[in-house]
Amino acid sequence: MAMSAQVAEVQPRAQSSVARFALRTLCLLPLAFALWYFAAPLLLWPALQLVRTLAHFAFADIVRTVEQSGALATFVTTLQARGATQTGMITVDVNVLLYSFGLPLFVALTLAARERSWKRHLVLGYAALQPIVAWGVLADFLKNVAITAGPAVASQTGFGGWQREAIAFAFQLGSLILPAVAPAVLWVAMHTRFISALADRGLRPMHP
């Protein structure tokens, strides 16, 4: 009898701690979003450096340079658009915010967890999310030139059928899954002890 009363006490406490955590995250999200939006040119600079490096080594034949203007990445390409009388060089703009909204989510989750090592988690999470952002931006660019722009431009890229399929998949993964899932997965991986406490169970002994 005493045992069941104890269990009954523990369960609402755990439930309320999940609710408190969710509430703290919801309260922190607007602040994190504001910080992310206004500091985007600075915060997204490392991801764009990564995009530049990848474009230089992997797609040097189609990308001349990648310029940053605020949260916008502009790919200056070697590809040409041919009109009836004129020929123009193609540039592709990609909104980097589309692939980086996971940053404020990760920040809100990390601060809401109130762990001692929150600063280390923020730095590690920020660094780990940069390749995810770079993936989305690069896949968006490739999808634009290899698929959306049409056969006249796509034929200049030299991509074959399977490569266009791979680009389409990379774009879908980089836009629909990775930006939202990556911060949650990173947060879970960095907060196993906190989740164990929330869940009132031991995750560590289960998955050594």
Place this chain on the structure above:
Amino acid sequence: MRRFLIVFVVLLVVSFAIELTPPAQAWLVTPWTDAVASASAALMRVFDATIATSGNVISSSATPFAVSIEAGCNGVEATLVLVAAMLAFAAPWPHRLRGIVVGIVAVQALNVLRVISLFYLGRWNRDVFEWAHLYVWQALIMLDVLIVWVIWVRLVPASPRAASPAGAA
């Protein structure tokens, strides 16, 4: 934890790849998306009689504004994430199945709220709509998935897990 993460990522990538195939799109995703539009419109009609649907499009006879529910807004990807997380975590199958059913309901309920809120936000202000659509609701849906998963983990029966400590997936 490492095993959980590996199984989760593999399940997620495989299920996402299957979701993108033409048969899955034709038989599952498109009907599901239309159902989300119909469910959202049915709820909206309770307080707004001008609402109409056509496939995945929700419109209003009172305004030219309409929304089309596309990939990423139909809750399918969020559902895949939740299902992969529940399958990857060591738990008895009955608990997994219950969690998947309740989890799908929880994710889709918030998704319907997202669709309804976006429709009215879009009618009111296009910039606010874009912000809510592209950034805020994406984060909220993933937060929903995370919270549902944590609650589900909390409810995993203790004894079968202790008996099979490495029984992930």
